[in-house]
Amino acid sequence: MDSRAPTATYRLQLQPGFPFAAAEAAAPHLAALGVSHLHLSPVLEAVPGSTHGYDVTDPTAIREELGGEDALRSLSRTARSLGLGLVVDIVPNHMAMAPLYNRPLWEVLRKGPGSPYAAWFDIDWEAGGGRVLLPVLGAPLGAELPHLRVDGDVLRHHDQAFPLRPGTEDLPLPELLDAQWYRLGWWRLARTELNYRRFFTVSELIGVRVEDPGVFDATHGKILELLDEGVIDGLRIDHPDGLADPGAYLRRLEKATGGRWTVVEKILAEDERLPESWPVAGTTGYDALRRLDAVLTDPDGARGLLDHHRRHTAAPDDLGGDWEATRRRSAERVVDHELAAETTRLTRAATAACASSADPELRDRAPWALRTALRELLVRMEVYRPYTPRDAVTVLTEEAAAEARAAFAVPEEAEAVDVVRGLLVGRYGEWPEQVELCTRFAQTSSALRAKSVEDSAFYRHVPLLSANEVGGSPDRPAVTPEEFHAWCARVQRERPLTGTVLSTHDTKRSADVRAAIAVLSQCPDRWADIVGEATAASTASGGGPDRQLAWAGWQTLFGLGEPSEERLSGALLKHARESGLHTTWTEQDARYEETVTTFVTTALCGSPGERVTELRRSLEPHIRANVLAATLLHLTMPGVPDVYQGGEGEYRALVDPDNRDPAVLPHPDPGVKGMLTAAALTLRRRRPELFGADASYRPLAAEGEAAGHCLAFTRSGRVLTVVTRLSLRLAESGGWGGTELPLPPGRWSDLCAPGRVFEGRVLLADLLGPLPVALLERAEDD
Numbered sequence: 001m002d003s004r005a006p007t008a009t010y011r012l013q014l015q016p017g018f019p020f021a022a023a024e025a026a027a028p029h030l031a032a033l034g035v036s037h038l039h040l041s042p043v044l045e046a047v048p049g050s051t052h053g054y055d056v057t058d059p060t061a062i063r064e065e066l067g068g069e070d071a072l073r074s075l076s077r078t079a080r081s082l083g084l085g086l087v088v089d090i091v092p093n094h095m096a097m098a099p100l101y102n103r104p105l106w107e108v109l110r111k112g113p114g115s116p117y118a119a120w121f122d123i124d125w126e127a128g129g130g131r132v133l134l135p136v137l138g139a140p141l142g143a144e145l146p147h148l149r150v151d152g153d154v155l156r157h158h159d160q161a162f163p164l165r166p167g168t169e170d171l172p173l174p175e176l177l178d179a180q181w182y183r184l185g186w187w188r189l190a191r192t193e194l195n196y197r198r199f200f201t202v203s204e205l206i207g208v209r210v211e212d213p214g215v216f217d218a219t220h221g222k223i224l225e226l227l228d229e230g231v232i233d234g235l236r237i238d239h240p241d242g243l244a245d246p247g248a249y250l251r252r253l254e255k256a257t258g259g260r261w262t263v264v265e266k267i268l269a270e271d272e273r274l275p276e277s278w279p280v281a282g283t284t285g286y287d288a289l290r291r292l293d294a295v296l297t298d299p300d301g302a303r304g305l306l307d308h309h310r311r312h313t314a315a316p317d318d319l320g321g322d323w324e325a326t327r328r329r330s331a332e333r334v335v336d337h338e339l340a341a342e343t344t345r346l347t348r349a350a351t352a353a354c355a356s357s358a359d360p361e362l363r364d365r366a367p368w369a370l371r372t373a374l375r376e377l378l379v380r381m382e383v384y385r386p387y388t389p390r391d392a393v394t395v396l397t398e399e400a401a402a403e404a405r406a407a408f409a410v411p412e413e414a415e416a417v418d419v420v421r422g423l424l425v426g427r428y429g430e431w432p433e434q435v436e437l438c439t440r441f442a443q444t445s446s447a448l449r450a451k452s453v454e455d456s457a458f459y460r461h462v463p464l465l466s467a468n469e470v471g472g473s474p475d476r477p478a479v480t481p482e483e484f485h486a487w488c489a490r491v492q493r494e495r496p497l498t499g500t501v502l503s504t505h506d507t508k509r510s511a512d513v514r515a516a517i518a519v520l521s522q523c524p525d526r527w528a529d530i531v532g533e534a535t536a537a538s539t540a541s542g543g544g545p546d547r548q549l550a551w552a553g554w555q556t557l558f559g560l561g562e563p564s565e566e567r568l569s570g571a572l573l574k575h576a577r578e579s580g581l582h583t584t585w586t587e588q589d590a591r592y593e594e595t596v597t598t599f600v601t602t603a604l605c606g607s608p609g610e611r612v613t614e615l616r617r618s619l620e621p622h623i624r625a626n627v628l629a630a631t632l633l634h635l636t637m638p639g640v641p642d643v644y645q646g647g648e649g650e651y652r653a654l655v656d657p658d659n660r661d662p663a664v665l666p667h668p669d670p671g672v673k674g675m676l677t678a679a680a681l682t683l684r685r686r687r688p689e690l691f692g693a694d695a696s697y698r699p700l701a702a703e704g705e706a707a708g709h710c711l712a713f714t715r716s717g718r719v720l721t722v723v724t725r726l727s728l729r730l731a732e733s734g735g736w737g738g739t740e741l742p743l744p745p746g747r748w749s750d751l752c753a754p755g756r757v758f759e760g761r762v763l764l765a766d767l768l769g770p771l772p773v774a775l776l777e778r779a780e781d782d
Helices: 020-033 068-081 103-114 141-147 173-178 187-193 213-228 246-257 286-294 299-313 323-336 340-355 367-378 389-395 398-405 411-424 432-454 481-494 511-522 524-540 547-560 565-579 590-604 607-618 620-636 671-686 727-732
Strands: 009-012 037-040 044-046 056-062 085-090 094-096 132-137 148-151 154-157 160-163 182-186 202-207 234-237 262-264 499-501 640-644 697-700 710-715 719-724 740-742 748-750 761-763 773-778
Touching (some): 009 020, 020 068, 056 213, 068 085, 085 213, 132 187, 141 148, 141 182, 148 173, 187 340, 213 246, 234 246, 246 262, 286 481, 286 511, 286 620, 299 511, 299 524, 299 547, 323 340, 323 367, 323 432, 340 367, 340 411, 389 411, 398 411, 481 697, 481 710, 511 524, 511 547, 511 620, 524 607, 547 607, 565 590, 590 607, 607 620, 620 710, 620 719, 620 773, 640 671
Parallel strands (some): 009 037, 009 640, 056 094, 085 234, 499 640
Antiparallel strands (some): 094 202, 148 154, 154 160, 697 710, 719 773
């Protein structure tokens, strides 16, 4: 194993309420747990009060609210004294659109395109008539004029401040506003008129042009200094898909870091591979998360839940009834509405590419036709983005093009699809305008995929919420043990030091919540009966929101396991707004949202919800089996596991901000899960060679009538993982009976139950008697 690569990491969410000093105080506990590195959320200067740190304001300084650089160095020294390293999350794609705190941006707004910092930010000056739109006003400009005032060389608006272009300070206010390098506008204008690249649809984050070598050096200098001095050891790269050329960026980064362990937050489609040319250890682990959840989900029961969901909600296919139809409808809404400004910029790029080409086939292409072609190709993308023209050939299939052409009424106009596709796959060659089009298409595609799938369709198609996770495939919520083994074997061959996760700051539900919900796939009829009873009871007590949201609400209560009004209300209101079916973040329906909060209070947290919590109590042994199985698989499968803060013990969290609370360490009650986590992590740290780049992964098959309920594999012939799958189905069929697991040669000690030793063929009823999982190590003298 690379001596600089972690054996396991532990993610800490730094924020003013949990600064470097708190992480330093937790370090002894985490060292004893068995991880090799602390994984820190962003450490660079950010907007004051930020609880996540992705809104960077100064990439050259360590965040003072966390204690500053001295505190980070102190944390590093303490960590090293305990045998721990540091991995840090960095954000190359964007910075905060907060001029008061972002000094480089302040200078750009003061001096315009002539500023030395103008190259930092991805602004389309031409589209804005030489000015950048700042959508920061709460109402149209006329209504906000009384709240604007000049204060020396600063323009103030409530608690916001903007620099004035030199020499304009004494102009009358209307003229002064027109004379700036920026245009203050109503926040609603961002949807259609924004002329800077942002993070997804978050106008408060402005895109950074790290493809420029000078910008790369300026924005990475501090992090590279900390790496060079040994303060930190590795990197997690946030959102590489937003970059103009992720591959080129990662190659530059690899050269600058000397090849330090680096993983990228890349969401892969089901059969998609990380580009081979990317010099990284792998992903942050959402591809592993999907397989871990899916192998513990019953495929037949998941189909049963889908049928019950359709009957109960009567949702139209494209509004939640069918996954693919729902995904497509969501993509169409996002590209036309939330990403309208991005689509307009993309259309300008396509028009410029056609106009600048010498090929007559590209001439006389109407912008509206190019826009339609771009829209129809974008909504049919099955991956987040292409990276090269070869990628574009693969993902922009002829089948997709044929469907896109059908959107045109006139066949001659449908040729725009072939023109756009030809430009994107490089059929006409390469020139600056064509490269710009390909770059903008890829960036827009990734934003569209994230917003339409993760932040829309996942909240509309809800038969089994545990399948609706980042990187997941709700249309295929289960995988077989054979598929799981095949994937693990491939990871060990191709990217053995990739990251793996179960819970993150971005997961919509923590691993333990998903593990509980997945049990419902083993009892779909029973669940449908409970929902029917609870629905009838809640209707009798005053009704509630639509049945689609209610179905999701009952599952959320089941997963959380406790009737917490505050947490459930927050999660369901976010669910309702993200789905956009009855209310949204920007067009809130107060009456509908009131029914949601009333439903939480009177139904989920009232007597109707007791039916759901009673069901959960009856299924606790099977929930426990899922939780422990996911935990052990995660900690022993190929890759470098990342444990999310608090996740070493029972950890039930819902979507952010619920999952970003300051860490409470050590875990107050780690229980059996904590014991299992410590045993696996300690083993990884003690015997890293058994899990690293030169290790092996071998499936082990059980024999007997219940063999399908056992998932087992060895690592390097010396560690054996055994877990129970679908334990409720197993119990209903009579248990393990005579099912056996033929162990590899040698004496195998149970690391979770000292004194238990096994050899030869072992009855699973004996092996998995005390716990539904087992972690065995072969004796050293065998």
